[in-house]
Amino acid sequence: MGAEQPPDAVLSVEGLTKSFGDRRAVDGVSFEIAPGETFGLLGPNGAGKTTTISMICGLVPPDAGRITLCGHADGPATPQARSRLGYVPQDLAIYPDLTARENLQLFGRLQGIPRRALTSRVDEVLEMVGLADRARDLTKEYSGGMKRRLNIGVGLLHQPDLLILDEPTVGVDPQSRNAILEAVDALAAEGLALLYTTHYMEEAERLCDRIGIVDQGRMVAVGTVDELLRITGEADAVALSGSGAVGAAAAALGELDGVSAASVDGTSITLTVVDAPAHLATMLAVAAESGMSVTDVDVSRPDLEDVFLHLTGRALRD
């Protein structure tokens, strides 16, 4: 878990620890993010995600541990290092008595973007977040979704190497939430490295290349979604429906590696398979060879909720 650090990692966190009084908010958290990678921190409220991000952004000094940010061994301690990251806080971090353009211009200047370049970059970002036609309106007149989009736009303004998004969809209506997720998808597709915290497992599954599961300040697991799902040891349920030699197909499929059980129910076969996606093509070929014409396939997989439950003994939203 985080033992091997890519030499070109955008962010590397090792043994990060932080206590507030007697409460240990973050306890030895380690992970790294490669360029272009979307890394998710998944955990319930109070798990230590925001404190971890606060340390990465230089808002809170860690008690122990090391942060290497874009090659800067001092982490966020220097302005040079901080200029490489974009931060989208959980709370809206924009000024209500300024227009969208004025907000972007202010934060752009604080990021060191020269005036001339800033004007065109602000226009680009306004287009990107879909606020070009409302750029001159005070943001206090915006809807919640528009404010969220601007909030993300400010974080992107200076084209950081790493964008940190701290629960950007909390308290957002479904339509805006979808727009935000699409925007994050687009950023990931452009190759921007992202650190995304959430307590919504479906967001983590959809967006993240790798996920770190955090609970009570500790990183309990890190990996791709498939890797994490394997931790549970629970197999997928595969249902094949069709016609022809269903019984023969079931018998042949039951002999395959990774298939632990096969049962027939009329024209359907239900299989218990470890890592079903890896075996799906073989299963379909065997069914066809056995004389079964498969018309429908359904794979039910354990999800991250199950993984969290397996690792912590508690539900993700407890």
Add this chain to the structure above:
Amino acid sequence: MTPRRRVSDLTAIGAMVGSDLRQRLRDKSVVIFGLVVPFALILVMNATFGGLNPESIDPVSVTLVSARDDPSAEGLAKAIEMLGAPRVKLTRLTPADDNAQESRLEQSVESGRTDAAIVLPTDFTSSLMGGGRPAVTLHRRSGIGAVIVSYVVDGFVNRATAAARAAVVAGSQGLDPATIAKVAQDTASPAHDLALEIRDAPPGQLSTSGMLVAGQAAFFMYFTIGFGVIAYVGERELGTLPRLRSSPIARRTIVTAKVIVSFILGLVATSVLLAAGALLFDLRYDNLVTVGAVVVAGVGAVSALGLVMIRLASTADQAQMATSVVGVVFGLLGGSFFQITGTGLLARISDLTPTAAFIHGVGIGADGGTIADAASPLLILVGFGAAAAVVASLLPDRSTPR
């Protein structure tokens, strides 16, 4: 790739100050609480207390009726004309042959053409010298100006009577007539021979209106300073503080920008109040350089106090309350509403407040005093600001997110 360069403190401070000022002007709070409210309060207080200012008493017209060349009448006329406030327009008349002169004078007073009319009998001086008590008639209107004139007349008559009695006594002692005349003249004369050396009070004494204007300007300095404190604390509540602190700028620049915003707003509001007060209440600042230096030092001292409040307050409500409490306490202690006089501990503490030093300094400048004359209040203001900055640096930062 968007070009980027290192952000200097000045660039960051300039950007934040410009943005903050724009927001404060847009939400109009600075105009309302920094200018409109204090100015309204000055108007109310000046209407209530400002009438006590001697300079504001209206000029009075006085008619003096006396025999031509009566030496005592000349003395009375001189005493009346010597009044600085109220200003007196004196008209001299000789007694008319008809008996209607007195009723004409009475009507003149009743109609308001004259504020006071004094009628001395034609034998005024000779009657006095003979030991008599000649009847002096005074017609007067209501009003403080006429009352003052009546006191002057009363005082003069008493002095003249005393002089006549002194002359009578001198005559009974066998003094020669020349000496007697000299005794009587010396006793009665308002411009006696005492060697009177007039020394002006040290500069710094403002008129009642001046005290009110300077006092209220000092009082509301704390509230305009509060805008910076509230703006900083508001960044925490707004959620923008973490974003600012994750930017590639020095942490000190954020607080510095807020203090500069406070300073600018305080400077503008205080200057406008002093200037408007001068126009409305006919005040003069004879040495604008000194007044300007005191305003800068005063606003600077209170801005430094804002640093302490930034450290102590963790919500905008707390900041507002702290600003109000500090403003009222220093306002009361420093003489924004009434002066604390004396030599006790309270008076000493009062003298050391920015409010008292500010009012004192403005008074010195208004009287034409130089910056050197105002060294004492300026030092108090600078010292207070430095002490506040040191205290703020020793207090823990409560803005660390958790």
